[in-house]
Amino acid sequence: TQLLEQSPQFLSIQEGENLTVYCNSSSVFSSLQWYRQEPGEGPVLLVTVVTGGEVKKLKRLTFQFGDARKDSSLHITAAQPGDTGLYLCAGERGNRDDKIIFGKGTRLHILP
Amino acid sequence: EAQVTQNPRYLITVTGKKLTVTCSQNMNHEYMSWYRQDPGLGLRQIYYSMNVEVTDKGDVPEGYKVSRKEKRNFPLILESPSPNQTSLYFCASSLSGTVLSTQYFGPGTRLTVL
Numbered sequence A: 001t002q003l004l005e006q007s008p009q010f011l012s013i014q015e016g017e018n019l020t021v022y023c024n025s026s027s028v029f030s031s032l033q034w035y036r037q038e039p040g041e042g043p044v045l046l047v048t049v050v051t052g053g054e055v056k057k058l059k060r061l062t063f064q065f066g067d068a069r070k071d072s073s074l075h076i077t078a079a080q081p082g083d084t085g086l087y088l089c090a091g092e093r094g095n096r097d098d099k100i101i102f103g104k105g106t107r108l109h110i111l112p
Numbered sequence B: 001e002a003q004v005t006q007n008p009r010y011l012i013t014v015t016g017k018k019l020t021v022t023c024s025q026n027m028n029h030e031y032m033s034w035y036r037q038d039p040g041l042g043l044r045q046i047y048y049s050m051n052v053e054v055t056d057k058g059d060v061p062e063g064y065k066v067s068r069k070e071k072r073n074f075p076l077i078l079e080s081p082s083p084n085q086t087s088l089y090f091c092a093s094s095l096s097g098t099v100l101s102t103q104y105f106g107p108g109t110r111l112t113v114l
Helices: none
Strands: A005-007 A010-014 A019-024 A029-037 A044-049 A055-058 A061-065 A071-076 A085-093 A100-102 A106-111 B004-007 B010-013 B019-025 B031-038 B042-051 B054-057 B076-078 B087-094 B109-113
Touching: A005 A085, A010 A019, A019 A085, A019 A106, A029 A071, A044 A055, A044 A061, A071 A085, A085 B042, A100 B042, B004 B087, B010 B019, B019 B031, B019 B087, B019 B109
Parallel strands: A010 A106, B010 B109
Antiparallel strands: A005 A019, A019 A071, A029 A044, A029 A085, A055 A061, A061 A071, A085 A100, A085 A106, B004 B019, B019 B076, B031 B042, B031 B087, B042 B054, B087 B109
């Protein structure tokens, strides 16, 4: 059972456009992370959100954790080719079984 | 430089030939983990280790073994590889096993089993 559903699976947009990708679950998570993975490399942590309703900004990237801690979104403003990559969300369930699970990811391609 | 290293980066082998993928971290992290990444299936945890001599199964442990004799090393062993173990493998480490602790990933090992 995939507990973290990411959408869309693929997204290809023009440079300068805005976009939002989503990470949803029917389960409550104590916290969620977003990673970016570039071809030939391992995932790199972008942000961790802990509190329901929390919003964090990283330059043109805005991350939000849902009030009920079951979902998260990543919004990119004025996308650039350097944003191209696979975006993964990861979470630790609220019941703390020490296992971190990953969504399948959103593959983002920014066209110059 | 703080890093997680994996070797080899690429490996082509044949069914049944035992192999080991090494993983080493220089950050004194207690938690280490192995994942495999497959198209359409995402990252799935194979095994993890909370500390030296403490290992536990992840979501897809069948066909794999691990050991944690030293804090810095966490090798992944495939005793009798099969074609369904063809995948991209990542080792990761963090201070603790919680999401509040940043996981640092290695560069990956692309394994092909013929």
